[in-house]
Each structure stands twice: as structure tokens, then as C-alpha cells.
Amino acid sequence: MREDRSPILELKGITKSFGGVEALRGVDFALLPGEIHGLVGENGAGKSTLMKIIAGVHTEFSGRFLIGGQETHFRSARDAHAAGIAMVHQELSVAPDLTVAENVFLGNQPTNRLGLVQWRRMAREAGEQLARFGIDVDPMSRLGDLPIGLQQLIEIARVLFSGARIVILDEPTSALSPPEVERLFTALRRLREDGTAIVFISHFIEDILLVSDTVTVFRNGRKVAETASAATSKGALIEAMIGRGGEALEHSYTDDLMLPQPRDSTVVLKADQLSLARSLKDVSFEARAGEVLGIYGFMGCGQQELSRILFGKLKPDSGTLAVDGTPKTFASTAAARRAGVALVPESRRDMLFHQEPVYKNISISILDRISSLLLKPTQERDIAKRQVEQLQIRPPVVGLDLGMLSGGNQQKVALAKWLTYPPKLLVLCEPTRGMDVGAKNDVINIVRDLRARGLAIIVLSTEPETVLSLADRILVLKRGALVREFKNEPVSKDRLLEAA
Amino acid sequence: MASSETAFAEAHRARGLAPFLRSQMRNIAPFLTLIFLSAFFAFASPSFATLDNLGNILTQVSVTGIIAVGLTFVILCAEIDLSIASIANVTGIAVAYFTLQDSYVNIANIPLPGAIAIILSILLCALLGLVNALGLTVIGIPSFIMTLAMMQIAAGISALLVRGQIAYKVPGLITMLGSGSIGGIPWIVIVAAIMLLGGHLVLTYTRFGRYVYMVGGNREAAEYSGLNVKLILGAVMVISAVCSGIGGMLGVAHFGSAQQNEFDTYLLDSIAAVVVGGTSLFGGRGGIGNTIVGLFVLGVLNNGLDHVNIDSFLKILIRGLILLAALIINVYAQRLREKAAE
Numbered sequence: 001m002r003e004d005r006s007p008i009l010e011l012k013g014i015t016k017s018f019g020g021v022e023a024l025r026g027v028d029f030a031l032l033p034g035e036i037h038g039l040v041g042e043n044g045a046g047k048s049t050l051m052k053i054i055a056g057v058h059t060e061f062s063g064r065f066l067i068g069g070q071e072t073h074f075r076s077a078r079d080a081h082a083a084g085i086a087m088v089h090q091e092l093s094v095a096p097d098l099t100v101a102e103n104v105f106l107g108n109q110p111t112n113r114l115g116l117v118q119w120r121r122m123a124r125e126a127g128e129q130l131a132r133f134g135i136d137v138d139p140m141s142r143l144g145d146l147p148i149g150l151q152q153l154i155e156i157a158r159v160l161f162s163g164a165r166i167v168i169l170d171e172p173t174s175a176l177s178p179p180e181v182e183r184l185f186t187a188l189r190r191l192r193e194d195g196t197a198i199v200f201i202s203h204f205i206e207d208i209l210l211v212s213d214t215v216t217v218f219r220n221g222r223k224v225a226e227t228a229s230a231a232t233s234k235g236a237l238i239e240a241m242i243g244r245g246g247e248a249l250e251h252s253y254t255d256d257l258m259l260p261q262p263r264d265s266t267v268v269l270k271a272d273q274l275s276l277a278r279s280l281k282d283v284s285f286e287a288r289a290g291e292v293l294g295i296y297g298f299m300g301c302g303q304q305e306l307s308r309i310l311f312g313k314l315k316p317d318s319g320t321l322a323v324d325g326t327p328k329t330f331a332s333t334a335a336a337r338r339a340g341v342a343l344v345p346e347s348r349r350d351m352l353f354h355q356e357p358v359y360k361n362i363s364i365s366i367l368d369r370i371s372s373l374l375l376k377p378t379q380e381r382d383i384a385k386r387q388v389e390q391l392q393i394r395p396p397v398v399g400l401d402l403g404m405l406s407g408g409n410q411q412k413v414a415l416a417k418w419l420t421y422p423p424k425l426l427v428l429c430e431p432t433r434g435m436d437v438g439a440k441n442d443v444i445n446i447v448r449d450l451r452a453r454g455l456a457i458i459v460l461s462t463e464p465e466t467v468l469s470l471a472d473r474i475l476v477l478k479r480g481a482l483v484r485e486f487k488n489e490p491v492s493k494d495r496l497l498e499a500a
Numbered sequence: 501m502a503s504s505e506t507a508f509a510e511a512h513r514a515r516g517l518a519p520f521l522r523s524q525m526r527n528i529a530p531f532l533t534l535i536f537l538s539a540f541f542a543f544a545s546p547s548f549a550t551l552d553n554l555g556n557i558l559t560q561v562s563v564t565g566i567i568a569v570g571l572t573f574v575i576l577c578a579e580i581d582l583s584i585a586s587i588a589n590v591t592g593i594a595v596a597y598f599t600l601q602d603s604y605v606n607i608a609n610i611p612l613p614g615a616i617a618i619i620l621s622i623l624l625c626a627l628l629g630l631v632n633a634l635g636l637t638v639i640g641i642p643s644f645i646m647t648l649a650m651m652q653i654a655a656g657i658s659a660l661l662v663r664g665q666i667a668y669k670v671p672g673l674i675t676m677l678g679s680g681s682i683g684g685i686p687w688i689v690i691v692a693a694i695m696l697l698g699g700h701l702v703l704t705y706t707r708f709g710r711y712v713y714m715v716g717g718n719r720e721a722a723e724y725s726g727l728n729v730k731l732i733l734g735a736v737m738v739i740s741a742v743c744s745g746i747g748g749m750l751g752v753a754h755f756g757s758a759q760q761n762e763f764d765t766y767l768l769d770s771i772a773a774v775v776v777g778g779t780s781l782f783g784g785r786g787g788i789g790n791t792i793v794g795l796f797v798l799g800v801l802n803n804g805l806d807h808v809n810i811d812s813f814l815k816i817l818i819r820g821l822i823l824l825a826a827l828i829i830n831v832y833a834q835r836l837r838e839k840a841a842e
Contacts, residue, residue, distance in 0.1 A: 333725075351720075351725065352721055364722075364725045371707050375710060
């Protein structure tokens with residue numbers, strides 16, 4: 001039983017702060033050999049910070065750090081690696097143009113005495129390793145030619161079989177299909193029998209409950225619960241994750257919120273059976289005038305791809321779009337804009353011109369409405385001034401380069417560019433991410449005002465608060481498919497998390 | 501309103517003079533280079549700083565100037581066109597090919613009326629530009645590679661048209677614009693000036709010009725603003741080819757002959773003029789004003805080196821070094837500006 005074994009890794013009273021903000025507060029954490037340890041918590045709860053301390057990425061912290069009972073202090077990720085700690089990050093980090101075998105042995109290819117790579121030995125050993133994982137591919141094929149899920153499995157396999165005694169997996173299942181998840185779990189269980197300790201971070205609580213022995217829950221930089229997986233449930237974990245009572249300053253949306261009766265207004269956008277490679281499966285929905293439709297889901301659930309399809313930046317493999325009842329296939333973003341669709345992507349860097357003045361940023365999308373051949377700079381500045389005044393953009397100087405504005409004000413400019421001639425459908429990705437409370441409220445008010453003016457608005461977010469603060473109706477997107485619709489019923493943060 | 505003006509003034513005061521100068525580095529440096537070079541040659545050679553020689557310099561940079569107008573559009577979009585000299589060459593050869601040659605010229609050509617010859621030649625260069633545009637936007641070949649292929653294609657067409665021979669006659673209008681003058685001013689200088697001015701007006705005062713700057717400044721943002729980025733990129737490739745074609749036709753008249761490889765040096769000169777002038781290789785910054793300064797820097801350098809007593813082989817090396825210095829300034833100016841913006 002686990003009490004019999006001594007921990008391979010032990011952290012005591014770990015505190016870590018970034019510029020005065022405490023990301024971890026007095027956290028104790030122990031990992032046993034032959035254990036799969038699940039880690040759950042909201043974004044920013046401190047899971048990643050703790051794992052980066054273990055993997056030697058963050059080296060400045062207070063508290064005790066013991067490996068096999070020995071006090072240790074890593075000075076770099078290299079030290080952690082040498083101590084047998086390996087981490088698989090959420091983002092794929094493979095070399096798609098190299099062969100499978102080269103990827104498996106990346107950085108330590110077997111060489112002969114002359115320093116030449118022993119290709120045949122490398123291919124054979126790579127094949128053997130992958131076979132143990134249940135992967136049957138030609139080790140000499142190009143990695144990039146394989147499906148993304150398989151690429152991710154191969155990357156995980158590389159780390160798992162690198163001989164590490166402690167393996168940290170950050171969201172390993174988000175890009176995997178159900179059979180691939182099953183293969184991963186089989187491999188994890190086999191490693192557990194060999195005595196490897198595995199940390200498994202995931203938003204997918206079912207996956208955690210299925211594969212892990214122990215679950216630890218983080219909230220606001222603290223460890224709030226540690227329990228055997230067999231003794232807990234999804235509901236109990238979610239409750240521990242988001243907490244009860246008013247500890248947060250902001251509205252925490254833990255209590256039920258009543259969604260209004262759906263409006264019977266005109267359907268502005270109708271999406272029918274949209275599918276895209278591994279991102280989206282048969283997504284169908286309607287967006288109505290004067291309604292904010294929220295689409296919630298975890299990172300990588302297909303939101304980003306969906307928003308790009310609506311704005312003509314990506315083409316779906318199948319499925320149709322109709323605006324105001326007319327079927328549309330957008331050949332370009334320009335076509336989507338002319339059809340009355342506008343998009344504010346999650347990254348401001350992607351949609352603003354940082355080296356150009358504010359007024360040029362605001363006028364760029366409407367230039368063809370105010371001028372045919374020659375520019376009308378005075379009119380452009382007037383329009384920009386009106387928007388700057390209405391949205392209270394600071395400083396209120398339209399000639400200033402955009403790069404000199406704060407993030408929240410840049411986000412307002414990103415909205416302002418669509419508002420002079422309002423579109424029929426406004427698609428907002430993560431509209432309040434990374435903003436302070438004041439700017440957040442400003443954005444929320446702007447969106448509500450636009451709804452009152454009769455726009456159809458779609459808000460896509462991975463933060464439940466954003467969706468709950470804005471939406472009249474909420475769809476939940478999970479691994480590329482719509483799994484739940486909330487309308488005219490009570491909804492709360494845990495209900496959303498439960499559905500996702 | 502008053503408050504916003506104050507805020508503006510404050511913002512500028514806060515930035516101070518030094519950051520402002522740093523952000524203007526790309527405009528100031530080429531101009532200082534021009535003044536320095538002019539002063540140096542004026543001091544080193546009494547025949548340099550004369551009105552006659554100014555006329556020489558203007559004439560010498562005219563063909564490069566015409567070609568550089570279109571190239572400025574391309575580089576502002578953060579693309580490149582390596583086929584400009586080849587397209588100039590093939591267009592010059594084409595206009596001669598469609599003109600009746602003297603009997604001793606041994607080319608199996610197709611004589612047509614002058615106006616038609618000119619129109620066909622312009623259509624030819626526009627078509628080659630369109631192929632560049634389609635390769636870049638529809639197929640998605642990087643412009644560096646696409647125009648490298650076009651450089652060979654245009655050179656190949658040139659070779660097939662003249663088959664190693666030399667043609668001399670071009671339509672009357674082209675002869676006049678290429679080698680004639682009015683009131684002592686060569687027509688070719690006037691044409692170059694008009695095209696540079698036209699390019700400047702388009703870039704500064706039209707919607708299309710704004711799009712060119714925005715696409716060059718941040719292509720992703722331009723697409724997220726609902727601009728038809730591919731259409732704009734395609735258009736600049738065609739503009740570049742047509743400017744090259746006009747430069748090629750007038751160049752043939754200016755040199756008095758149409759033959760293979762006649763324009764080879766113009767590729768480097770045109771790119772150098774645009775970049776030395778301070779237009780950013782990363783797109784979105786610069787313009788025709790910069791190109792004009794760049795043209796004069798190159799013109800003064802080429803002309804001035806002929807006025808001083810230098811080993812003619814050393815001149816090639818010196819030109820290379822000056823170009824390298826300009827490229828270093830170009831890249832640094834970009835970095836300084838980014839820092840100033842932060």
C-alpha cells in the first residue's frame with residue numbers, strides 16, 4: 001500500500017511569487033514511486049508553477065525540495081533532467097520533418113566510435129519502444145505525415161521511455177481521440193508497474209479519475225484537497241476547484257444564474273454540420289439578432305478553429321454557413337466582412353497595427369465605406385475621435401501610435417474598428433482575457449450595448465466567468481463537438497465545468 | 501478637445517527628442533549619407549559639383565528610378581521581386597521585335613504599327629507580372645522563389661526573340677521618350693519624375709496605398725481586418741512588372757539597342773536604391789521619398805567614383821560595401837523604431 005513506500009519526491013512549504021503576487025502559498029506535495037498523481041485546478045491556480053519548479057524551470061522559490069529523501073536545489077532544467085525528471089508540455093514539440101526514429105532519439109542518437117549515427121540500430125530500438133506503447137508505425141517514416149494524435153503519442157512515448165523516474169504530463173489528452181487516450185492510459189499503467197512516478201495534469205476530470213491513484217486539487221495557489229481517486233467524484237472535485245463563499249473580489253459565478261427566455265428574433269447566422277479535420281465535428285447552431293451566444297470549452301476544444309471558419313480565415317472540410325438565410329462560402333476574410341461578419345481574435349497582436357496611429361487602426365476595416373479612391377483623412381480622424389470618446393479609450397489621442405496604449409485600451413480599439421458601421425454578426429474570442437476589472441467591465445458594457453442595438457454576438461471563451469457574464473444562451477464545445485446547450489435555465493460555473 | 505491636445509503634447513514631451521530621432525533613423529540616415537557623399541566628391545573632384553554633371557546623374561538614375569517605383573510597392577508589402585531586370589529586358593526586346601528593323605538586322609520579327617507594338621509589350625510585362633502574382637497568392641510560392649523562376653523565364657523569352665542578335669529600332673514615341681529631350685531636359689528624366697510622383701501620390705493619398713502599408717505592417721492583422729490581402733499582393737506584383745516593362749522600353753531607346761542581358765545590373769541597383777533609401781525590408785515603412793534619396797545615393801556614388809581617380813575594379817567592391825552599410829542601417833532602424841514604440 002502507498003503508506004509503505006517512501007516518496008521519491010517531496011516538496012514542503014513551497015512559496016513562489018512573481019513580482020509580489022503569490023502564485024504558490026505554502027504548498028506541500030509528495031509523489032510516490034509507482035503512482036499516477038492527478039492534478040486539477042483552474043487556470044492560474046498554481047499547478048503549472050509547481051510543475052515548473054519540479055522540472056527546474058523556476059529556480060527561485062522558498063521551501064524544501066527533496067528527491068529520494070535528499071535535499072536538492074536545481075539550478076536549471078538540465079539539472080532536473082539529470083535527476084530523472086521529464087516533462088511533456090501541452091504544445092507539441094516535435095520535429096515534423098525528421099523521421100519517427102530521429103524524434104524518439106532526439107538529442108541522444110546512438111552513434112558509433114566515429115560519431116556517426118547508427119541508423120539501423122536507432123530504427124530498431126525506436127520500433128521496439130513504440131511497440132511497447134502499442135504504436136505500430138514505420139520508424140523511418142516522416143513524423144509530420146502522421147496524424148497529430150499519433151505524433152503526440154510518439155512525443156509522450158519518447159519522454160516516458162527516456163528512463164525518467166518522474167514524468168510530468170501537462171494536458172496530454174486534449175489532442176487525442178478516445179482510442180488514443182486508451183493507448184496512453186495502457187502505457188501509463190505499465191510504467192506505473194515499473195515504479196515510475198507520473199504527474200498527470202488535465203482539465204478532463206473523467207480522465208484523471210480513470211487513470212490516477214491520487215488527485216490533488218489547487219485553488220488560488222494553495223493545495224485545497226488531496227484524496228484517493230476511488231474515494232471522490234467529478235462533482236466533489238469541481239466544488240473543491242472553484243470553492244464556495246466569497247473569497248474572490250469579483251463575481252465568482254458559483255451560484256446559479258438564470259438564463260433568459262430565448263428571443264424569437266431573426267436568425268442572423270446558421271451554421272450547419274461544420275467539420276474540420278481533427279478540430280470540429282458536425283457543429284450546428286444558430287445566432288440570433290439581439291442575442292449574445294456564449295460558446296464555452298477548454299483550451300484546444302475547437303473554439304479557435306470555429307471562429308476562424310465564421311470569418312472566412314479557415315475553410316471547413318464540410319458543412320455550410322448561411323447569413324440572413326443566404327448560404328455563404330467565404331473565399332476570404334474580405335468576403336466575410338462584406339457579408340456582415342466581424343471577428344475580434346484572442347490575440348491583439350494579430351489584429352492591430354502597433355506601429356500605426358490609433359485612427360488608422362480604427363478606420364482600416366471601413367475605408368471602403370468612406371472613400372472610393374482617395375483617402376479622406378479628416379473624416380477618418382473624426383470617426384476615430386467619436387469611437388475613442390464613446391469607448392473611453394485612453395489617452396484620447398487618435399494620432400498616437402497604437403503600441404503606446406495599454407492592453408485594455410488596445411482591446412477597445414480592436415472592438416472600435418468594427419463599430420462605426422456595425423456588422424450583423426460580431427464574433428469575439430476571449431474578449432476580456434488578461435484585462436483588469438475596470439477594463440473588463442467596460443468591455444462587458446460595450447457588448448451589452450451592441451446587443452441592445454440588435455447585433456448578433458458570439459462570445460467564445462475558455463474562461464467560464466467571461467461566458468457567464470455576457471451570454472444569453474450558452475453552448476458547450478468539447479473535443480470539437482457541441483455537447484450541451486444552456487438556455488432559459490439556471491447555469492453556474494460548476495454546471496459549465498461539469499458539462500465540459 | 502483642448503484636453504486631448506494637451507495630452508498629445510504631453511505624450512510627445514514624455515517621449516523627448518532622442519526617441520523621436522531614433523524612430524526617424526530610417527529617414528535621416530540615408531539623407532546624411534547622400535549629403536556626405538556629395539560633399540566628399542565635390543571636394544575630391546572639381547568636375548563633380550557642376551550643373552552639367554547633375555544632369556548626368558539624373559539621366560543615369562532614370563531607368564533605375566522607373567523600375568524602383570514598382571519595386572517600392574513590393575518591398576513595402578514585405579515581398580521581393582527578383583524578376584524586374586529580366587522583365588525590363590524582355591519588354592524592351594519585345595517592343596523592338598514588333599518594330600520594323602533595318603535590313604542588316606537578322607531577326608525574324610513581326611513589324612506592327614508603333615502604338616500596337618507598345619500596347620503588346622505592356623501587355624506582355626503585365627502578363628508576366630500576373631504570373632508572379634498568381635504564383636505568390638494562389639499557389640503560395642514565396643515571392644523570392646517565384647520571381648527567381650520568372651527571372652529565368654523572362655530571360656528565356658528574351659533569348660528566343662533575339663537569338664543572339666541585336667535590334668536597334670523601336671517605335672517613335674519610345675525613341676523620343678528614351679533618348680530625346682525637351683528644353684534641354686531629357687524626356688526620360690521627366691518620365692521617371694512623373695512615375696515617381698505618381699507612385700508617391702498613390703501610396704500616400706489612395707485607399708490602395710494605405711492597404712499596401714497596412715499589409716506590409718502586419719499581414720495577419722490586415723487579414724483579420726477583412727482586407728483582401730491576396731488581391732493587394734497580386735496587384736503590387738503586376739505594378740512592379742509594368743514599371744519594369746516601361747523602364748525596359750525606355751532603356752532600350754536610351755541605350756540605342758535591344759539585346760540579351762542588357763539590364764542585368766538593374767536588378768541590384770533597383771533593390772539597392774529602395775533599401776538604401778530606408779524602406780524597410782520587413783514591410784510597412786518607407787516610401788517613394790525614401791526611394792528617391794536612395795536613387796541619388798547610388799547615382800552620386802556611381803557617378804562620383806568616375807570623377808575621382810580610383811581603380812575601376814575597386815569601385816565594384818566599394819559599391820558592395822556601401823550597400824552592406826545601408827542594409828545594416830536598415831535593420832538597425834527597424835530595431836530602434838520598435839524600441840521607441842515600446
